[in-house]
Amino acid sequence: MYRLEVKEISKNFGKVNAVRNLSFNCKEGETVVLLGPTGAGKTTTLRCLAGLEELNSGDVLLDGKNINNFSPDHREVAMFFENYALYPHMTVYENMAYPLSAPNRKNEYNKKKIRLRVQEIAELLQISELLDRKPNQLSGGQKQRTALGRTLVRKPKVFLLDEPIAHLDAVLRHRMRGEMKSIFHKLQCTVVYVTHDYKEALSIGDKILVIRDGELVQLGTADEIWSKMNNVFVAKLVGDPPINIFKGIFQPGENNSKIELYEHKSTINFNSTIKKLEEWTNKKTLVAIRPTDIIISTVQNPNSIRGTLSAIEAMSSSFEITVMVSNNKMIKIKSKVNFNNLLDKQIWLNINSDKIHLFNPQNGESIYHGRSL
Amino acid sequence: MSKVKIRKSAKEVENSKLKYFLWPAIIIPLCIGIIPYFTGIGLSFTNWKLALSNIRFVGLRNYIEMFSNPDFWNAAKVTISFSGLSLLVEIVFGFFVGWLLSVNLKGQAFFRSIILIPLMVAPVLSALMWKLMLPQHGVINYLLSFIGINAVSWLSNPHTALITLVVIDAYINLPFVAIIILAGFQSLPKEPYEAAAVDGASKLFIFKKITFPLITPLILLALIFRFILSLKTFDIIYATTGGGPGNVTTNLHLFAYINTFKYGQAAKSTAVVLILFLIIFIVSSKLIKRWTKATAYQK
Amino acid sequence: MEDTISIKRKFVYYILLIIVAVVVLFPFIWIFLTSLKCPGDITCYPPKFIFKASWDNYKSLFTKSQAGAAASTLNFSRYYLNSLFVAGCGTLLSLIIGFGAGYALTRAKFRKENTRESVAFTLLSFWFGPELAIILPLYIFFNKFGLLDNHFALILAYQLIGVPFAVWMSRSFFSDVPVTVEEASRIDGYTPMQTFWNITFPMVKSGLAATAILTFIFEWNNFLFALVIGGRNTMPVTTGALGFISYEAALWGQMAAAIILSSVPQLIIAMFVQKNMVRGLTFGAVKG
Numbered sequence: 001m002y003r004l005e006v007k008e009i010s011k012n013f014g015k016v017n018a019v020r021n022l023s024f025n026c027k028e029g030e031t032v033v034l035l036g037p038t039g040a041g042k043t044t045t046l047r048c049l050a051g052l053e054e055l056n057s058g059d060v061l062l063d064g065k066n067i068n069n070f071s072p073d074h075r076e077v078a079m080f081f082e083n084y085a086l087y088p089h090m091t092v093y094e095n096m097a098y099p100l101s102a103p104n105r106k107n108e109y110n111k112k113k114i115r116l117r118v119q120e121i122a123e124l125l126q127i128s129e130l131l132d133r134k135p136n137q138l139s140g141g142q143k144q145r146t147a148l149g150r151t152l153v154r155k156p157k158v159f160l161l162d163e164p165i166a167h168l169d170a171v172l173r174h175r176m177r178g179e180m181k182s183i184f185h186k187l188q189c190t191v192v193y194v195t196h197d198y199k200e201a202l203s204i205g206d207k208i209l210v211i212r213d214g215e216l217v218q219l220g221t222a223d224e225i226w227s228k229m230n231n232v233f234v235a236k237l238v239g240d241p242p243i244n245i246f247k248g249i250f251q252p253g254e255n256n257s258k259i260e261l262y263e264h265k266s267t268i269n270f271n272s273t274i275k276k277l278e279e280w281t282n283k284k285t286l287v288a289i290r291p292t293d294i295i296i297s298t299v300q301n302p303n304s305i306r307g308t309l310s311a312i313e314a315m316s317s318s319f320e321i322t323v324m325v326s327n328n329k330m331i332k333i334k335s336k337v338n339f340n341n342l343l344d345k346q347i348w349l350n351i352n353s354d355k356i357h358l359f360n361p362q363n364g365e366s367i368y369h370g371r372s373l
Numbered sequence: 374m375s376k377v378k379i380r381k382s383a384k385e386v387e388n389s390k391l392k393y394f395l396w397p398a399i400i401i402p403l404c405i406g407i408i409p410y411f412t413g414i415g416l417s418f419t420n421w422k423l424a425l426s427n428i429r430f431v432g433l434r435n436y437i438e439m440f441s442n443p444d445f446w447n448a449a450k451v452t453i454s455f456s457g458l459s460l461l462v463e464i465v466f467g468f469f470v471g472w473l474l475s476v477n478l479k480g481q482a483f484f485r486s487i488i489l490i491p492l493m494v495a496p497v498l499s500a501l502m503w504k505l506m507l508p509q510h511g512v513i514n515y516l517l518s519f520i521g522i523n524a525v526s527w528l529s530n531p532h533t534a535l536i537t538l539v540v541i542d543a544y545i546n547l548p549f550v551a552i553i554i555l556a557g558f559q560s561l562p563k564e565p566y567e568a569a570a571v572d573g574a575s576k577l578f579i580f581k582k583i584t585f586p587l588i589t590p591l592i593l594l595a596l597i598f599r600f601i602l603s604l605k606t607f608d609i610i611y612a613t614t615g616g617g618p619g620n621v622t623t624n625l626h627l628f629a630y631i632n633t634f635k636y637g638q639a640a641k642s643t644a645v646v647l648i649l650f651l652i653i654f655i656v657s658s659k660l661i662k663r664w665t666k667a668t669a670y671q672k
Numbered sequence: 673m674e675d676t677i678s679i680k681r682k683f684v685y686y687i688l689l690i691i692v693a694v695v696v697l698f699p700f701i702w703i704f705l706t707s708l709k710c711p712g713d714i715t716c717y718p719p720k721f722i723f724k725a726s727w728d729n730y731k732s733l734f735t736k737s738q739a740g741a742a743a744s745t746l747n748f749s750r751y752y753l754n755s756l757f758v759a760g761c762g763t764l765l766s767l768i769i770g771f772g773a774g775y776a777l778t779r780a781k782f783r784k785e786n787t788r789e790s791v792a793f794t795l796l797s798f799w800f801g802p803e804l805a806i807i808l809p810l811y812i813f814f815n816k817f818g819l820l821d822n823h824f825a826l827i828l829a830y831q832l833i834g835v836p837f838a839v840w841m842s843r844s845f846f847s848d849v850p851v852t853v854e855e856a857s858r859i860d861g862y863t864p865m866q867t868f869w870n871i872t873f874p875m876v877k878s879g880l881a882a883t884a885i886l887t888f889i890f891e892w893n894n895f896l897f898a899l900v901i902g903g904r905n906t907m908p909v910t911t912g913a914l915g916f917i918s919y920e921a922a923l924w925g926q927m928a929a930a931i932i933l934s935s936v937p938q939l940i941i942a943m944f945v946q947k948n949m950v951r952g953l954t955f956g957a958v959k960g
Contacts, residue, residue: 052855054384071383074857081857085852089874318876387864391780396836398773405797406832409809476685484689487696493942495893495937497910501931502699505924510717512702556950556958565813594957605802608895612914629804639808646805
């Protein structure tokens with residue numbers, strides 16, 4: 001039996017459909033990530049699970065029990081709010097102890113147990129020295145950890161986290177990404193995690209739901225989301241620098257199929273004929289390729305894309321190279337090689353057919369993924 | 374087919390329970406305020422006099438008589454002059470005092486708390502204080518004699534009574550304008566001024582384009598409050614001159630009171646008061662719309 | 673704005689501020705001096721700034737034996753107690769009704785959003801309309817049921833002053849509390865009522881205290897309601913003070929003492945609401 005089952009839930013605010021027929025399941029100990037841009041409906045979904053918003057249709061089941069009509073205080077969930085929502089008139093200790101001293105939990109926790117538990121979690125999050133401080137005496141990172149502590153201090157059935165590390169500075173965010181995963185594992189939490197940052201999603205999530213405008217676009221593992229995206233939206237969402245997209249026309253060919261990138265007067269050649277793409281003969285498709293999969297060459301080749309290397313940015317473990325091609329289009333490439341001797345010079349870009357993704361230009365749906373993906 | 378909800382969700386039940394707290398706040402003003410108010414409207418169309426038991430409907434007679442009554446027009450004139458002058462004095466000097474209190478000087482806390490005093494004391498009592506100081510042989514005349522002004526019986530002289538009341542009203546209410554303006558100056562954002570300094574803007578430009586637009590909503594707010602409250606001034610006039618000498622200081626509100634309790638003309642007075650209410654309502658609605666527009670940028 | 677003001681400028685500012693302070697304080701100081709004077713000193717001209725002071729005026733306010741025939745009807749201690757009772761009970765009632773309504777108005781969901789503002793503005797109109805529009809008919813009602821000159825009727829009438837103010841003020845303070853903080857408490861396992869007392873209330877304590885104090889001051893300061901609906905038994909200090917000056921006698925000294933005693937409590941408690949004063953006086957429109 002699943003710990004959490006979400007069945008076709010919908011929520012609208014007047015004319016705005018925030019969540020549309022969303023469904024997913026969560027096993028005990030699993031972390032499910034809701035990934036999507038702002039306004040996608042992720043926070044609304046979380047609030048529906050918490051009981052803060054009323055569902056327009058659909059069901060939410062916790063351990064098989066329908067909790068649609070349960071008020072938030074009866075749902076056995078814990079929630080982390082994006083704006084932390086700390087109790088400003090209470091100390092860090094009191095903030096964390098508050099959930100444990102709820103009247104309906106009086107039997108579980110006495111004063112001593114509360115103190116032990118708060119100290120345990122405070123130590124885990126390294127805020128033990130801050131227990132006597134009030135929220136207005138804390139830094140941003142400390143507030144975040146206090147809020148996290150308040151969320152983790154109970155032992156609810158499901159943890160709901162709304163952008164927990166979104167407002168931390170880059171260094172802290174990077175560190176917390178790793179820490180959160182180990183904390184969830186240590187405490188054996190079942191988590192529904194909302195974020196707009198794909199890196200968080202891919203590293204923390206056992207299962208990822210990509211959401212757009214309240215609807216599910218793809219449900220899959222990190223690998224599936226990265227390599228087997230079922231929609232160009234997912235492809236564009238995940239990746240930094242973002243995936244490069246070209247317009248191409250498929251030609252079946254007698255021995256080898258190929259794709260003509262007509263805007264750039266170049267071609268991508270396949271090793272054989274791709275039968276399943278025959279219906280796309282002479283039709284326009286979207287061709288997507290990751291920055292890491294484009295090769296820069298100084299050798300002229302009629303099949304390559306011609307461009308000028310216009311900028312190089314040095315990143316922590318690679319170089320991000322911007323190449324300007326025809327129609328003033330900028331292509332981004334990620335490489336371990338520093339090409340600064342080729343700056344402002346003409347170069348050729350080679351694309352391997354094994355690494356491309358094809359999408360339907362009308363609805364963005366996936367048509368084909370390259371063989372080596 | 375209509376949508377029938379069989380069971381109310383937990384949230385709806387909570388919401389209903391919360392709304393119960395609204396009822397006392399609706400019912401009590403309803404009984405004490407709205408019902409009498411509408412009764413008053415109804416009665417203004419009758420021949421109701423105090424102690425008259427046989428009340429008959431007379432249509433618009435009271436209103437027509439009112440408009441042809443010179444005393445009514447006198448009261449209207451007094452209302453306009455009194456409130457017009459008070460508003461002018463209070464807004465202009467109140468702005469000045471508010472600005473003065475906003476300057477960063479040592480000891481401002483003291484002056485800022487002093488200015489609150491007239492706001493806390495009952496207006497009636499402040500008016501009585503002035504009444505005590507203003508007689509022919511009172512301390513005000515004594516002090517004025519030092520600057521060469523002859524003694525006048527300020528409140529009993531028909532030429533000076535109204536002006537004197539304006540002064541008293543200003544004493545009581547100018548602090549209100551001042552602290553609103555003070556709050557405005559204190560909450561001015563630093564950034565536009567810093568940017569202007571960097572751009573080398575002139576003092577006049579800064580005032581016209583930065584300070585004034587930011588302070589305007591507060592001036593409007595003070596104006597709205599004072600306008601509404603000034604038109605229905607009663608306490609201080611009743612306590613000092615009772616509307617006199619003659620009817621020189623009788624404004625519409627006082628006119629209605631005197632008409633009711635001295636002459637028993639209850640229905641006619643109600644008509645007067647309702648006209649006053651209408652004027653207040655119409656003008657203040659316009660002012661409030663203006664204010665909402667001026668503060669829209671803040672949202 | 674400018675941190676460095678020239679000494680000359682500072683001097684001018686201080687002079688102006690002192691003038692303002694003197695103008696504000698002078699009437700009070702004069703009244704206080706008057707309250708310490710004997711009748712002879714009060715009416716002599718030129719007015720005396722130096723005289724022999726005595727507390728007689730104050731004493732006579734509280735004893736039955738007062739000079740003059742009219743004086744025998746004056747009963748200052750009764751006026752004071754009336755003010756305290758009516759304003760006190762009135763404020764208590766206004767707060768209970770007003771805070772609950774203010775919170776509901778802030779948090780409840782209405783089918784039509786208009787309802788929220790309609791209720792709020794209708795309450796506000798009681799403050800902005802001429803009192804007589806309501807009081808004259810109210811006078812008939814109370815007269816019919818023999819409720820004139822009745823403390824409880826007056827307390828009820830005072831709700832027209834207190835409830836709108838308490839609703840608008842508390843609404844302003846409650847809306848400062850982020851909804852998410854209350855939601856967090858709900859998820860932590862607390863009922864709406866518990867959430868209100870544990871979380872919301874402590875966060876608005878100072879604002880509600882300021883509201884209470886200002887409500888009390890406004891109800892204490894009221895004149896017109898007391899004049900029309902009140903009577904000899906319920907007369908508070910505001911209408912009572914007028915009785916010191918009549919055709920029979922002008923008891924300036926005692927009136928001065930009465931004014932001082934009636935104003936001092938407000939001045940003291942006003943010091944406690946300074947922080948929220950502007951918000952209070954503008955019904956929450958200016959957060960000051």
